[in-house]
Amino acid sequence: MDYLHDLNAFLPGTIVAVAGLIALLIDAYKDDHGGIFGVTVVALTAGLALAVVDMFGPVGEAFSGMITYGGVSAFGTAVVLFGSLFCVLISREYLQAIEHDFGEVYAMILFATAGMTALASANNLIMIFIGLETMSMCLYVLAGLIKERKSGAEAALKYFLLGAFSTGFLLYGMALLYGATGSLSLPEIAQQASPDLLFLAGGGLLLVGFFFKVSAVPFHMWTPDVYQGTPTTLTAYMATASKSASFIALILVVSKMLPAETADWSALLTVVAILTMILGNIIALVQDNIKRMLAYSSIAHAGYLLVGLAAGTPEGYSAVLYYLFAYTIMNVGAFGVVAYYERQQGLDFTDVNNYSGLGFKRPLMGVMLSIFLFSLAGIPPLVGFFGKYLVFAAAVNAGMVTLAVIGVLASAASVYYYLRPMVYMYFREPNKDVPFVHSGIVYRTTLIVLAIMTVYFGVAFGGLHDLLSSYYAGDWVTASLF
Numbered sequence: 001m002d003y004l005h006d007l008n009a010f011l012p013g014t015i016v017a018v019a020g021l022i023a024l025l026i027d028a029y030k031d032d033h034g035g036i037f038g039v040t041v042v043a044l045t046a047g048l049a050l051a052v053v054d055m056f057g058p059v060g061e062a063f064s065g066m067i068t069y070g071g072v073s074a075f076g077t078a079v080v081l082f083g084s085l086f087c088v089l090i091s092r093e094y095l096q097a098i099e100h101d102f103g104e105v106y107a108m109i110l111f112a113t114a115g116m117t118a119l120a121s122a123n124n125l126i127m128i129f130i131g132l133e134t135m136s137m138c139l140y141v142l143a144g145l146i147k148e149r150k151s152g153a154e155a156a157l158k159y160f161l162l163g164a165f166s167t168g169f170l171l172y173g174m175a176l177l178y179g180a181t182g183s184l185s186l187p188e189i190a191q192q193a194s195p196d197l198l199f200l201a202g203g204g205l206l207l208v209g210f211f212f213k214v215s216a217v218p219f220h221m222w223t224p225d226v227y228q229g230t231p232t233t234l235t236a237y238m239a240t241a242s243k244s245a246s247f248i249a250l251i252l253v254v255s256k257m258l259p260a261e262t263a264d265w266s267a268l269l270t271v272v273a274i275l276t277m278i279l280g281n282i283i284a285l286v287q288d289n290i291k292r293m294l295a296y297s298s299i300a301h302a303g304y305l306l307v308g309l310a311a312g313t314p315e316g317y318s319a320v321l322y323y324l325f326a327y328t329i330m331n332v333g334a335f336g337v338v339a340y341y342e343r344q345q346g347l348d349f350t351d352v353n354n355y356s357g358l359g360f361k362r363p364l365m366g367v368m369l370s371i372f373l374f375s376l377a378g379i380p381p382l383v384g385f386f387g388k389y390l391v392f393a394a395a396v397n398a399g400m401v402t403l404a405v406i407g408v409l410a411s412a413a414s415v416y417y418y419l420r421p422m423v424y425m426y427f428r429e430p431n432k433d434v435p436f437v438h439s440g441i442v443y444r445t446t447l448i449v450l451a452i453m454t455v456y457f458g459v460a461f462g463g464l465h466d467l468l469s470s471y472y473a474g475d476w477v478t479a480s481l482f
Contacts, residue, residue, distance in 0.1 A: 009062035009069040012047035012054075012077050013117035019043030020110030027103030037092050040106040044085040044113070051078035055467070065185055067121040068252075071471045075321055076120030076248030083241035083328040084113045089446040090336045091233040093439065097343040100145055100231065109237065112138035116245035123256075125174045125184040128249055132170070132213065135245065136163050139238055143230045155229025162212065162222045170209030176202030186257040193259055203258050207268065210253070213246040214302045217275040227295035228350075232342055235291065236335030239298050240328040247305055247324055251317055254309055269310035270403055276303030277410040284417045290338055290352050293417055294331070297376060300414060301327055307407050308391035311398040314472030319390035321468045326375070326387035326457065333450035334372040337365050340439055340447075355421050357430030364444070366425050368451045375454050377418035378411050382458040390465065 054074035095101035115134025144156025181192035280300030308320035359366030375384035
């Protein structure tokens with residue numbers, strides 16, 4: 001039956017959305033944060049398992065062509081659910097420590113994740129809008145969770161106002177595209193596309209909306225303040241899961257809806273990628289606040305991802321998919337370690353200067369933070385190195401050597417600010433003796449698993465890369481993840 005086929009195609013997102021409703025009911029009638037946490041973890045784990053299975057299954061459409069399943073959509077859903085699950089696992093202990101472990105936090109995460117899965121599966125502009133707004137509305141709430149703190153209120157307000165502004169661009173672009181082609185379906189728009197002003201303006205405005213969501217320059221202004229004011233583990237969620245969902249949707253739009261014959265979209269993506277890589281890295285160099293440093297570095301990483309999109313080839317798209325997975329692993333891990341240090345009393349551990357001597361006081365956390373930062377800097381043989389290698393190689397193979405060279409130079413500059421916390425941790429004397437709170441078994445195990453994955457998928461990256469490449473070769477069934 002068609003309705004069973006449709007429900008099965010979007011089953012991971014459905015499970016997560018229903019779990020969000022259950023979480024709200026539990027919070028309203030029982031106020032049981034432990035039960036809500038359990039429901040959240042079970043739902044995200046079940047959705048992730050189904051998405052991973054779908055990665056090796058057939059590709060098709062559902063809900064009258066509104067969404068796609070399998071292939072790229074399944075992988076995007078898996079990355080979103082993976083990032084969401086690991087952020088939730090490190091969030092409970094952190095939120096309890098800062099006395100903001102509210103039940104509605106998990107409900108908002110589940111609803112936002114449901115929107116992200118819709119975004120990753122979108123095959124229609126309406127679904128893109130529904131997914132983006134469902135995700136964004138929940139993230140606005142999470143950004144302002146610590147409302148009694150000025151930075152928290154500022155983060156929520158700035159994110160909401162600029163998010164609403166970007167939504168205007170997005171909707172206006174969709175309206176113009178519909179006026180130019182008479183359709184909202186991505187493949188049908190591509191078939192009706194023509195290089196007239198109406199279509200070009202619509203495509204350009206749509207890309208502007210996406211550039212805001214992925215923190216690309218010059219639409220990045222909200223990122224550092226929002227990342228700084230949001231609770232750190234929720235910042236990790238915003239920086240990974242939401243960015244992954246937005247980039248998956250952007251891949252679908254660029255590859256399916258904006259044919260190169262209508263305009264040189266690659267030139268626009270190239271300019272934005274160059275600006276994003278350069279500005280993100282330059283400003284990150286002078287940051288003392290480690291959350292702002294990671295915020296500007298996430299802007300730079302958006303530039304690296306745009307390099308793969310600018311290549312406009314199957315190799316470039318598969319490289320972006322791999323990079324999104326790598327970025328999720330190492331960024332959740334880095335923010336997780338920062339969140340652990342931030343819980344300690346006596347010093348402001350968002351200031352990199354206060355990391356002096358921490359590598360010896362907490363050796364496990366110091367080693368894991370070093371692994372994540374080395375990977376973010378692109379040091380081999382970690383997963384971040386191969387992510388950058390793949391996107392730059394795709395640009396070179398597409399004839400964009402200059403773009404690749406700029407990317408490599410920008411990445412080299414990032415080594416300075418990624419190594420800076422490690423210099424303080426291992427080569428500076430401690431500022432003062434701070435009593436450290438031990439992390440729980442779930443928190444510690446989650447970070448260890450992420451560190452192991454950072455190393456494993458750097459050393460054995462071929463299986464995952466072959467799987468992603470097979471999506472564009474039509475041979476996904478025979479691919480092997482390991």
